[in-house]
Amino acid sequence: MSALEDKKKKGLVFNIQKYSVHDGPGIRTIVFLKGCPLSCNWCSNPESQKSEPELAFNAGRCLTFSKCTRCLQACLRGAIIREADDTLRIDRALCDGCPKNCAEACPSQGLIVYGQERSVDDVLKVVEQDAAFYTRSSGGLTLSGGEPLMQGEFALALLRDARRRRIKTAVETCGMVPWKTLEAASEYLNYVLYDIKHMDSGIHEAQTGCSNERILDNFRKLALLDPDKTILARTPVIPGFNDSEEAIIAIAKFLEPFPNVRYEMLPYHRLGTQKYHFLDRVPPMDEVTLDKSVMPRLIDAARSVLGDRVEVAK
Numbered sequence: 001m002s003a004l005e006d007k008k009k010k011g012l013v014f015n016i017q018k019y020s021v022h023d024g025p026g027i028r029t030i031v032f033l034k035g036c037p038l039s040c041n042w043c044s045n046p047e048s049q050k051s052e053p054e055l056a057f058n059a060g061r062c063l064t065f066s067k068c069t070r071c072l073q074a075c076l077r078g079a080i081i082r083e084a085d086d087t088l089r090i091d092r093a094l095c096d097g098c099p100k101n102c103a104e105a106c107p108s109q110g111l112i113v114y115g116q117e118r119s120v121d122d123v124l125k126v127v128e129q130d131a132a133f134y135t136r137s138s139g140g141l142t143l144s145g146g147e148p149l150m151q152g153e154f155a156l157a158l159l160r161d162a163r164r165r166r167i168k169t170a171v172e173t174c175g176m177v178p179w180k181t182l183e184a185a186s187e188y189l190n191y192v193l194y195d196i197k198h199m200d201s202g203i204h205e206a207q208t209g210c211s212n213e214r215i216l217d218n219f220r221k222l223a224l225l226d227p228d229k230t231i232l233a234r235t236p237v238i239p240g241f242n243d244s245e246e247a248i249i250a251i252a253k254f255l256e257p258f259p260n261v262r263y264e265m266l267p268y269h270r271l272g273t274q275k276y277h278f279l280d281r282v283p284p285m286d287e288v289t290l291d292k293s294v295m296p297r298l299i300d301a302a303r304s305v306l307g308d309r310v311e312v313a314k
């Protein structure tokens with residue numbers, strides 16, 4: 001693919017987050033791509049899951065009580081309904097997340113369209129603004145989501161063009177992608193963050209909607225593809241799913257044969273809860289909290305297999 005063709009390629013991006021220190025080495029810019037093959041019950045990015053643009057409504061910002069009707073007038077599909085008590089509701093059957101008529105009309109940013117079509121060049125111009133920070137901190141670009149490799153051609157074009165611009169690259173993946181895509185991406189990646197959520201396929205499927213065979217198979221192939229490339233395997237520690245020493249030791253034993261693999265556990269958090277409400281969805285794990293005192297035990301369990309290859313989340 002030529003540099004020009006790559007630059008023009010377009011994909012659906014729902015956020016660009018600067019100055020991150022959690023998703024790869026150094027200071028990074030995270031580009032979040034729409035779409036995910038999994039639907040994890042704990043997902044903190046519910047706005048990432050669908051492959052189409054989605055309208056979110058933050059009722060707390062809405063000015064309807066001061067008789068603002070701009071979004072109702074802007075919507076071409078009549079998908080915004082005014083109730084008898086003056087509150088607004090989105091008729092999800094009518095709304096197709098069209099490119100932002102209502103969101104642009106809203107004076108208080110109460111409506112957000114998650115998923116904007118953007119070109120590689122446009123995205124990387126934003127990423128390049130912080131090139132000086134990357135150089136000093138060994139940081140760079142991280143593709144996340146959703147599952148960033150689900151938009152395979154766009155993700156590959158982003159990674160290739162970032163490398164042409166001498167920006168270091170990383171990806172956060174759930175691994176549920178065609179091997180060919182992961183293999184092709186690997187050539188342009190300096191660092192991979194790869195989720196291993198559970199070793200039992202039935203339990204994995206019950207809480208993520210997908211079995212884990214392809215995820216584990218891809219992981220093995222990736223770890224062997226370039227033994228000099230570090231992979232950070234990560235497990236979100238989810239109450240009632242994998243917050244036991246047994247579950248973590250099973251994962252650690254799977255990782256143990258690959259010396260280029262490091263390991264980190266991410267304690268469950270509920271930072272995504274509000275976004276479910278903005279999308280008119282019920283958070284599947286609303287009432288659940290993690291007893292954080294379990295983390296040192298789980299870290300010890302992982303270290304009993306992987307030693308100092310276990311990292312403690314920042």
Ligand SMILES: C[S@@+](CC[C@H](N)C(=O)[O-])C[C@H]1O[C@@H](n2cnc3c(N)ncnc32)[C@H](O)[C@@H]1O
Nearest residue numbers: 042043044145146172173174195236267268269
């Ligand atoms: C939003 S995901 C995007 C990348 C990819 N879809 C995945 O799951 O690996 C980024 C990281 O956040 C983690 N994560 C998602 N929801 C979480 C939650 N509620 N608590 C802790 N970690 C969470 C995922 O396990 C993953 O390691």
Ligand code: SF4
Nearest residue numbers: 036038040043146174
């Ligand atoms: S794989 Fe990642 S983005 Fe997809 S649903 Fe699970 S946590 Fe969310």
